[in-house]
Amino acid sequence: MDGSWNKLPTIIQGGMGVAVSNWNLANAVSRLGQLGVVSGTAIDTVFARRLQLGDPGGHLRRAMDSFPVAEMVKRVRETWFVPGGKEPGEPFRLVSRSTAEMKKAWTELMIVSNFSEVFLAREGHDNPVGINFLEKVQLPTMPSVFGAMLAGVGCVLMGAGIPLTIPGILDGLARWEPVELNLRVEGKNGGDAYALRFDPNEFVPVANRPELSRPKFLGIVSSDVIARTLARKANGHVDGFVVENHTAGGHNAPPRRVGKREQQPAVQDQAVYGEKDRPDLEKVRALGRPFWLAGSYGSPESLGAAVEAGASGIQVGTAFAFCTESGTASRIKDEVLRQCVSGEFKAITDCRASPTGFPFKLIVLKDSLTDLDRRPRERICDLGYLRQPYRDDLGRLHYRCAAEPVDNFVRKGGSVEEAEQKQCLCNGLLATIGLGQVRGDGVELPIVTAGQDFEPVNRMVQRAGVKYTAADVLEFLLERSTAQRTVAIPDHDLIRT
Numbered sequence: 001m002d003g004s005w006n007k008l009p010t011i012i013q014g015g016m017g018v019a020v021s022n023w024n025l026a027n028a029v030s031r032l033g034q035l036g037v038v039s040g041t042a043i044d045t046v047f048a049r050r051l052q053l054g055d056p057g058g059h060l061r062r063a064m065d066s067f068p069v070a071e072m073v074k075r076v077r078e079t080w081f082v083p084g085g086k087e088p089g090e091p092f093r094l095v096s097r098s099t100a101e102m103k104k105a106w107t108e109l110m111i112v113s114n115f116s117e118v119f120l121a122r123e124g125h126d127n128p129v130g131i132n133f134l135e136k137v138q139l140p141t142m143p144s145v146f147g148a149m150l151a152g153v154g155c156v157l158m159g160a161g162i163p164l165t166i167p168g169i170l171d172g173l174a175r176w177e178p179v180e181l182n183l184r185v186e187g188k189n190g191g192d193a194y195a196l197r198f199d200p201n202e203f204v205p206v207a208n209r210p211e212l213s214r215p216k217f218l219g220i221v222s223s224d225v226i227a228r229t230l231a232r233k234a235n236g237h238v239d240g241f242v243v244e245n246h247t248a249g250g251h252n253a254p255p256r257r258v259g260k261r262e263q264q265p266a267v268q269d270q271a272v273y274g275e276k277d278r279p280d281l282e283k284v285r286a287l288g289r290p291f292w293l294a295g296s297y298g299s300p301e302s303l304g305a306a307v308e309a310g311a312s313g314i315q316v317g318t319a320f321a322f323c324t325e326s327g328t329a330s331r332i333k334d335e336v337l338r339q340c341v342s343g344e345f346k347a348i349t350d351c352r353a354s355p356t357g358f359p360f361k362l363i364v365l366k367d368s369l370t371d372l373d374r375r376p377r378e379r380i381c382d383l384g385y386l387r388q389p390y391r392d393d394l395g396r397l398h399y400r401c402a403a404e405p406v407d408n409f410v411r412k413g414g415s416v417e418e419a420e421q422k423q424c425l426c427n428g429l430l431a432t433i434g435l436g437q438v439r440g441d442g443v444e445l446p447i448v449t450a451g452q453d454f455e456p457v458n459r460m461v462q463r464a465g466v467k468y469t470a471a472d473v474l475e476f477l478l479e480r481s482t483a484q485r486t487v488a489i490p491d492h493d494l495i496r497t
């Protein structure tokens with residue numbers, strides 16, 4: 001089997017960056033017949049850092065051994081692998097930041113890292129595995145998707161923007177054709193687009209070419225309007241939708257304005273959502289494509305309600321983010337679960353923290369990790385995944401991030417207001433999975449995100465203890481109905497590539 005679907009999953013384990021939904025978690029979920037999803041966001045840096053730690057367990061080297069182009073893997077390995085691991089006090093070497101030029105070494109790392117993550121998630125079973133990307137992070141998308149497809153990814157899921165041109169890119173890559181993506185570029189006159197090009201044939205010689213299947217494409221949407229736009233205007237087939245509400249973890253859609261002259265609803269920089277932010281499920285259903293509901297749907301009762309509303313199932317994040325297989329560092333997992341049970345922490349929807357401008361769900365932990373919170377977070381942009389391309393007066397491309405030092409950002413045409421309270425999510429999220437950069441005599445501070453609804457996590461801990469597994473989560477979610485485990489897929493939805 002090539003990992004494509006012949007049945008729709010009832011449960012999608014949500015893609016959670018950076019590497020919270022790693023290959024280990026996705027493998028555990030897919031192995032049990034639901035859809036495990038790895039996160040492709042910043043996976044090149046995750047991969048390069050795992051190699052610099054000596055690749056404990058040899059998993060990445062095992063995955064690379066199956067990559068179709070041995071010379072490419074050799075170059076990647078020679079650049080990043082440190083036998084026995086780097087010294088603990090030594091900083092990680094940085095992957096060069098993404099630019100529109102797509103340098104060869106950068107592109108190869110992107111391809112091999114995405115390949116390896118999907119390869120490992122697929123190892124040992126025949127069920128499909130998905131990969132999640134953010135539409136906002138455009139530069140790595142094409143080589144990343146290609147790497148994932150070389151490993152036989154069954155589904156690409158994308159949100160945080162409207163991914164109108166991704167389905168066509170999947171079609172093109174499955175035929176080994178060069179593909180294009182319009183990079184959004186800010187400029188004095190409102191901005192324009194720069195055509196990024198990627199030719200898979202430049203990286204895999206004809207003799208080494210495997211057959212590529214066109215993965216399913218699911219758009220992650222916050223409203224029926226976006227679902228309709230995707231269904232009508234995308235440049236290829238959209239196989240379905242994850243309809244995610246604002247209580248979900250990670251980035252959320254901004255609240256909709258209630259009236260023309262009213263302010264963006266926000267109280268002390270926290271997003272406030274209203275009736276208008278609820279997707280109209282009747283309208284989503286009318287599009288005639290499978291859909292899954294996400295954001296506080298992590299319980300058997302919610303699964304029942306979702307199916308009743310016409311959904312094929314649910315996408316769940318938070319309950320999986322703290323199970324034993326997830327990438328969240330153990331010390332953070334333990335603390336979150338402890339505080340979850342005692343009700344000590346809170347989740348806020350911060351309108352300012354993310355350089356993307358989207359609201360971002362932040363977990364504010366009490367006491368034990370607050371010494372970390374109190375230390376000032378360094379303004380920095382040395383990873384650059386959330387940088388925004390812009391043109392200077394001469395029309396040349398440059399990049400800026402609202403979390404970089406304010407002076408730099410302003411010199412590049414950004415505003416002080418825009419930079420205010422921004423946090424380096426790239427570094428913070430890497431610290432949360434135990435891959436934080438070494439800085440001076442300390443390590444980068446973690447940023448923890450999760451959904452607003454911790455009830456399912458509480459119930460998991462009560463049932464299975466703090467060391468609950470992905471299998472425990474699935475058993476819990478599916479306990480009400482065995483019929484829900486196998487929702488038949490209509491004929492026209494079967495993958496035919």
Ligand SMILES: Cc1cc2nc3c(=O)[nH]c(=O)nc-3n(C[C@H](O)[C@H](O)[C@H](O)COP(=O)(O)O)c2cc1C
Binds near residue numbers: 132
């Ligand atoms: C730690 C964490 C990281 C997340 N990162 C992403 C991401 O990178 N991309 C994405 O589309 N959704 C992301 N999400 C959202 C999940 O995929 C999922 O849709 C959501 O968490 C579902 O709501 P729930 O947490 O209430 O179950 C993230 C969620 C969590 C908890």
